[in-house]
Amino acid sequence: MNTTTSDDRVDLNALGTESAGNDFDDMGAYRALWAAESKLMWRRLQLVIAVLSRRTAGIAGDDSESDRLLLDAETVLGAEVAALMSMSDGAGRTVVDTALEARDRLVHVANLLRDGLISVASFREIILQCKAIVDADVMAIVDAEIATEIRESGPVSKTDASSIARRHVAETDPDAVRDARQARGKGVTVSHDGDESVLTIAADAEQVLLAKKAVEASAAELTCADDSRSVGARRADLAIARLTGGEFTCNCGNPECPATATAAEVAERFARVVVHVVADASTLNGESDKAGWMDGYGVIDAHHVREAAARPDATVRPLDMAAIADNPAQAGSPYRPTAATDTAVRAVHGTCSVPGCARAAWSCDLDHVTEYNHADPESGGATCPCNLAPKCRFHHLVKTFVDGWLDDLVIDANGVIWVETVTPSGQSVRTRAANQWLVPDLGLLPCRHGAPVEPGTPDRSEPPQRSATRAATKRVYRMRLRSQRRFARACAEAEAKVLAGKEFNSAGEPPF
Template identity: 25%
Template sequence: MTSTAQDSDPEVVDLADASVRGLLEQAAECEAVMREAAVHQLRIAYEWAVAHPVVDAAETPHGPVLPSVLEAPETLGGAGTPAVAAFTAEPLAVACGIAPTAATALLADALDLHHRLPVLWDQTQAGLVAVWKARRVAFRTRDLSLDAALWVDRQTAGRVGSLGLGALDRLIAEAAARVDGEPLAEKEKRQRSEWDVKLNHRDPSQGGATSELHAIGDTLDLTRFHDIVCAEAEALGSLGDDDSFEVRKAKALGVIADAQARLDLTSLLDQDTSPEDQTQLRRRLIERRDAKVRLYLHASLADVVAGTSGAVGTVEGLGPVTLAQIKDWAGRSRLTIQPVLHVATEDTWSVDRHDPPPRMTEQVVLRDPTCVFPWCSHPSRHADLDHIEPYEDPDEGGPPGQTRPDNLAPLCRRHHRAKTTGRWSYQRTAPGTYLWTGPAALTALVTPTGTITLPTS
């Protein structure tokens, strides 16, 4: 039986006439209910994990049959936690209406709390520690050995509940350092593999004109670069820039990038390098200097032509950005703006081959900016293009025209595997809209504006 919204809606309490004390009492009651619900969600996540154990190889007359590479088991928690079957997180994600990555983290934290942090888990269930703090400890200790995690659990018992975020992280780090026997040189070598620079775009609902740059690298290199950024910020101030020092530091990154792009490094080429290698290196240096940023802009053509005041467009990967901001960017950097034209009907052209041509790929990516699995946010430009109706080799009787925009959809590698194994299936119901069916009769509708979990019958 399908439940209706009227059946499931909670009773609405009128708070207009509540006293100050009454409001505080109800706020405290809500907090207690939410804490208990969060604990219960962890209990459910743990039971879901242990209900999906790794299946042993099946014995046949010809020997054991191992699971396919597509269905390799997954270790979500730290050392000492049981592995789970492939794609255990996806049904939980759809049921909870959260991203698969969030469901994976929920399962990992539940497993760690049960098997590696039992004292903390008992205190959390008793309401002495907030769930977010317990999960923070689970995440921060995941790379430790089982014995080290158990030691940290004992050493931090009774102290986690009263600490704020910064103090909690310091406590975990200090406890882990006392028991972690990994030599410092080995730790430094391992951490080097984590070096990276990532550009993160903020929530599109907040506008796309502000992003974050996150760098992990050599301490000396980053300190030197930070000093340069601060020096540039000071220089901007002395030249009359009246923004705050923090804002000038952010603006200094653009100043440094512009200066770096103008440098001619071809004079530094080793004269002993062969002419062929020198030619190749020169080409790379020129390409570096002429590098452009490409933005895919979805906007009204009338607004673009007329320069409408306050007009807003949507930039792929960023979200809404004013056209005035786009104009400002174009005026001070090498920027290529690719306008995106949306038509009322989808082009139904096709090709008789498995891999789509670049123009078709671009069409599908612009139509579906992310993986079309429920709540997955993986960018479609870095995803596989899946044939919704599986591709059949024409030499083996497959029909013509199988590779066409309305039979292609972007799937990240993980969810492409989930579909290929048959655990999940989907069909296209309209341009940009997909109906997914998964284990336990779960169904979800992915639309251009978001994902909807459908009630089960």
Template identity: 30%
Template sequence: MFDRPLPDPAELGQLDDAAVIAAIEDCARAEAAAAARRLSAIAELTRRRTASEEHANWACDEWDCAAAEVAAALGVTHRRASGQMHLSLSLKRLPNVAALFLAGQIGERLMSAIAWRSFLVRDLEALKRIDADIAKMAATWGPLSVAKLEQAIDNSIDKHDPGALRHTRARARSRDLCIGERNDEADTTALWGRLYATDAAALDERLNKMAHGVCDGDSRTLAQRRADALGALAAGAQHLACDCGSAECAANRGEDQRASAVVVHVVAEESTLEAVPDRHMSGEGPPSRPITPEMTLAEALAPDPQPDVPARRSAPALITSGGLVPAPLLAELIRGGAKVSRVRPAGNFVAEPHYRPSAKLAEFVRVRDLTCRFPGCDVPAARCDIDHTAPWPFGPTHPSNLKCACRKHHLLKTFWTGWNDAQRPDGTVIWTAPNGRTYTTHPGSRIFFPRWNTTTTELPEIVVPTDDFDDRGVMMPKRRHTRAAERAQRINYERSLNDAHVAERNKPPPF
């Protein structure tokens, strides 16, 4: 496939600049070709798993079952796996472009953009012409920006099927508000999104009003007060509490509603609860160190020292809804009125004589697991079901038989009998896929709090009779519309938005 073999990393230091650049290009082509082969395999699995539509009206249908296998194999989320499946099926729709992809001449980013922009094309003849047209140009487009790339693809689609353009009202339909995942910095989380202009203006005005409602003794900058005001709004507060500490301050209205409106499950050393607020988390940063002629280059480039750095940093806390809480911020919340709830030790649990676990047992399971226990899934434990690994009443309501599972994977495990799981007393879960492969997941607390012993009592062997569950499919939640019907409806709707554009294109030329 390639003119020369890929270089050995150990030999790169012996190559000249041109050879290193050539190695980069060769590796990029090999990476693209490998991605194309991966997507081809995903497409084959998707076609096999979705060949039947027997359960098309299930909330967890054949597509979801296939996505679970792909997610487990790749170690990605269910949503990401589903996106890979959609992209893989486009290889068959666009054979000429797919051939370039398999040869490594275009990358996955470009292939994804072409597949997305041509999604609304359903006329087979038009699709063939678009595929041929784009394939002629794709290999020569080079490093285009996203906007230019979309324009180039749209130009071909507009020429052959103008009703399939994906731009009308797209910005408004892309409204969303995203909160960063737990891989963000420990003390902050990124927030981004898109709102209606009127809503954005109202929110901006509200944050400004709350930020200016504190006294001059508040240590925070305007930007920090606006950020804290959004947190106060989320907690249901109408005003931002002032941090001046004065009992006479009119803006100091007692308990911080951010502290009383959330539950923070803390799994940490006792020293974390004894941490003190960091006064340097707000206000302007310390002045930069002046650079003098007497400094060495290393001294001049060294970062400015941080004031009052503690000799021993307390471990951060984790919240079951996702994310880290640094010890100083936890101290700030505790001071503001947050209640501390200690998790019951692992050895203090016995089997409970009912299906639904008690509050303390559910708390232990959620804090132990932190997320859904399916391979690659990162849905926070606070939004998960408590699932019996061996189904009730054959399996007891006991931490050695309970784990967190998001609703999608709970339904998958319960109704798609090709998936099986087994659980160990330390919370380890071994999943077996319909294809026979096994995947082992460990509790999230094992990563963040390795010294916490989560091992509970080992249960006797549990035998689950299979004949009792022959009719459990009637309990599966049903879709109002099948996935295929929803896709067709979405395509028809988006194409209808371009009717005016098509009518304008079809007008006869003026005489």
């Protein structure tokens, strides 16, 4: 009997599990372990492929009888994986399907797993984005393009990997993307979990984003700082009120509450809700199928770009790159970028510029990477695309108040924009601006300002505070879980009493 264990076969120390006793080495080991997890997953997929290949060695690829078997080799192997890993049959089959994708369709992308450059979650997301492609030759081209771009981009998150894959699929086979988008359709679903219910509305991306922004804006307009509800609860109550024709007001109890907007004021706020779409002029006029970008959603295919532009409420504005080079900042307020500069910078990054953060660019602050000197603007960080990057409010606060957290914006000789982030442990991550493909000339614009010699000093006088302590937040969360469990237990007990009453009451009378 073979008693060799998995620990005997894998040298965990070689993966960097030992603590080095200092922040830099320990966090470096953490990064190495993350990469090792991807490498191990690639190895697992290779083992699945090896087993499947041996079991199907004598079966021809066009054997229709084998294809008709309910318990074919792939299904049985999936069930075996599920049993060994204590997972569902569906999850086991997903492992086999993932291995087949690595062998047959996404060979180059799978090698990114082998090299520790993407996570298995990113790999599966890429598989989903590529599922509409049926032509093997087209799939081979897209596979190589996705892998090449990810290798050149620096570390990528699951969201980044998905966007890269989606863009190459959308530009290679836009008709397939459009057909898949239209096939998904629209609908409304409701689900219940304990004492929590969820309403889901499936619609076009721009419709959903408009609705989301309208709810956020109205909830903020119609409540004051003394409203006792959380931000999420306010938005949920407002959305339900709008759908059911009910009334939504602030619950502060103050008869002179400042958040008393009229219907006309609310309508005017709705009218100012904007969804930003950035696309090439050649896409709009139908000369090319270059993909576009929808803020808060991501890559959209050329058909979707043209559909959005054709909406009666859409406004199309050209982006003048020459104007950005000549006047990147407002003449009367050099701290603030012009509308064109603001749009270009948000578009080229797409999201918060901190690696892995998926906060939509137009929901972020536009940060001066090298701090602007308000007392002497000429000597501080310039208001220019070479010194501006979107940051979500959280990461903006992190940069301002956390010692050792640094960032830099680098434009190389080819005009490629990179963001370099240094963490307090000294670890450095450099990533390429995610949407350089969308605004390729932005990094080539000449800068007409001097180098910063005396950057401004960030105001650290008021460090951010939590609305509640971490312990209090956990306590509220646990109370909610207990409430859900008590509700579920009470329902189960009530059902048991009903069933017991039926057993003893043959006449079928109610058991009460």
